[in-house]
Amino acid sequence: MDARSVIDACLQHTLFSWSARDKVKPLPVERAQGVYMYGPDGQRWLDFNSQLMSVNIGHSHPRVVQAMKDAADGLLYAFPGAATQARADLATRLADLCPGDLNTFFFTLGGAEANENAIKLARQSTGRFKILSRYRSYHGATNATMQLTGDPRRWANEPGAPGFVRVMDPRPYHYSFGRDDEEITENNLRYLEEVIMYEGPHTIAAMFIETVTGTNGILPPPRGYLQGLRALLDRYGILLVCDEVMAGWGRTGKLFAFQHGDILPDILTMAKGLTSSYVPLGAVAVRDHVARHFDQNVFYGGLTYNAHPFAMNVAMACLDVLLEEGMIENAAKMEGVMRQEMGRLQARHPSVKEGRCIGLFGMVDLQRDRKGKEMAPYNGSHPVMAEFNKYLLDNGLFTMVHWGSFMCNPPLCITEEQLREGFAIIDRGLEITDRVVEG
Numbered sequence: 271m272d273a274r275s276v277i278d279a280c281l282q283h284t285l286f287s288w289s290a291r292d293k294v295k296p297l298p299v300e301r302a303q304g305v306y307m308y309g310p311d312g313q314r315w316l317d318f319n320s321q322l323m324s325v326n327i328g329h330s331h332p333r334v335v336q337a338m339k340d341a342a343d344g345l346l347y348a349f350p351g352a353a354t355q356a357r358a359d360l361a362t363r364l365a366d367l368c369p370g371d372l373n374t375f376f377f378t379l380g381g382a383e384a385n386e387n388a389i390k391l392a393r394q395s396t397g398r399f400k401i402l403s404r405y406r407s408y409h410g411a412t413n414a415t416m417q418l419t420g421d422p423r424r425w426a427n428e429p430g431a432p433g434f435v436r437v438m439d440p441r442p443y444h445y446s447f448g449r450d451d452e453e454i455t456e457n458n459l460r461y462l463e464e465v466i467m468y469e470g471p472h473t474i475a476a477m478f479i480e481t482v483t484g485t486n487g488i489l490p491p492p493r494g495y496l497q498g499l500r501a502l503l504d505r506y507g508i509l510l511v512c513d514e515v516m517a518g519w520g521r522t523g524k525l526f527a528f529q530h531g532d533i534l535p536d537i538l539t540m541a542k543g544l545t546s547s548y549v550p551l552g553a554v555a556v557r558d559h560v561a562r563h564f565d566q567n568v569f570y571g572g573l574t575y576n577a578h579p580f581a582m583n584v585a586m587a588c589l590d591v592l593l594e595e596g597m598i599e600n601a602a603k604m605e606g607v608m609r610q611e612m613g614r615l616q617a618r619h620p621s622v623k624e625g626r627c628i629g630l631f632g633m634v635d636l637q638r639d640r641k642g643k644e645m646a647p648y649n650g651s652h653p654v655m656a657e658f659n660k661y662l663l664d665n666g667l668f669t670m671v672h673w674g675s676f677m678c679n680p681p682l683c684i685t686e687e688q689l690r691e692g693f694a695i696i697d698r699g700l701e702i703t704d705r706v707v708e709g
């Protein structure tokens with residue numbers, strides 16, 4: 271099939287996520303290697319979003335490709351009740367890698383299922399049913415995780431089941447300019463404690479957070495928030511669930527983002543970077559005190575593809591590469607380069623409002639005037655953002671352009687030179703957005 275026929279067949283016979291069929295313009299991707307993706311007509315794009323913030327080790331890593339070929343000669347499937355070498359190897363490795371007593375794992379197919387099962391584990395182990403989460407969040411597209419999700423993707427999936435209570439973020443959409451981290455943290459936690467009081471602490475099983483908010487803004491928590499939240503939830507026996515589907519596995523320059531705050535969640539969810547998305551796999555990790563509940567009590571949860579041996583083997587190979595090739599250290603090191611490049615963009619372009627990053631997890635917000643009015647409103651768009659996106663693609667850079675912002679989340683193997691190459695393309699593209707800045 272030629273490129274046009276591929277696009278047409280995909281459009282005719284498949285639905286694309288979060289898109290209307292007549293409006294979606296799929297990118298024809300033929301192959302990918304390292305930090306680059308290639309199209310059928312000789313196009314090459316620097317992947318500045320690791321596809322869906324998920325290909326952490328870069329594309330088609332030869333060591334993993336070989337491990338996948340080897341794994342194909344072994345056990346390809348076993349029912350969830352089986353004890354397999356691959357399941358034993360990965361679970362033991364994860365127990366070793368995850369901090370503290372996060373020692374027990376339930377394997378899923380991806381992030382939403384990890385969160386879905388984290389809800390079950392929290393409810394069943396505490397005997398409580400309410401779940402708290404935050405508005406600026408995305409936790410997945412299954413029924414329950416849509417109710418956890420605060421962002422507008424939830425709306426069309428309402429009404430959901432009862433028992434989900436969403437609260438304000440420590441960094442709301444309209445930033446508390448002029449306030450320092452201590453004040454923001456203190457105010458937010460005081461408000462949260464009041465919500466807990468009104469809802470009844472004895473009814474709340476857990477609070478879910480994205481340790482660093484992902485799609486809703488790449489927002490690291492304000493100083494003191496993670497420690498304060500941990501202490502507050504402990505006072506009421508409410509479990510803390512860190513959703514690190516996007517922020518985990520080195521993205522922020524540490525293995526897990528909660529390690530920046532020196533806390534330990536009761537439950538940790540992961541996916542994406544666990545296999546760098548080479549195959550679908552997610553996991554829920556629980557601490558010993560949660561796991562112990564299921565010594566005598568049945569865990570009411572199950573999946574046909576639970577602990578899939580092929581996926582377990584691929585995860586092992588991906589973790590070898592991530593850890594042995596120093597990619598987490600590279601993410602921490604490249605943060606300085608990204609910060610410098612973002613600062614340079616802000617100095618040069620009136621349309622750049624602010625850039626933020628932690629590790630290789632970054633975003634730049636654009637503005638419509640010099641006083642900081644967003645280029646696009648919450649859940650909205652501006653025609654210039656589509657024009658800017660087209661420029662990036664036409665000039666060799668793929669990323670996610672979201673509302674009035676764009677993402678900077680390349681694979682963790684990116685070199686300084688490649689990172690600067692990406693920002694040079696963005697720099698030229700921003701001349702388009704500068705033109706619409708008023709005042």
Ligand SMILES: Cc1ncc(COP(=O)(O)O)c(C=O)c1O
Nearest residue numbers: 380381382408409410484515516
């Ligand atoms: C923080 C977070 N949680 C959960 C999910 C859902 O993961 P999946 O798409 O694998 O179901 C995502 C996906 O982007 C995510 O970013």
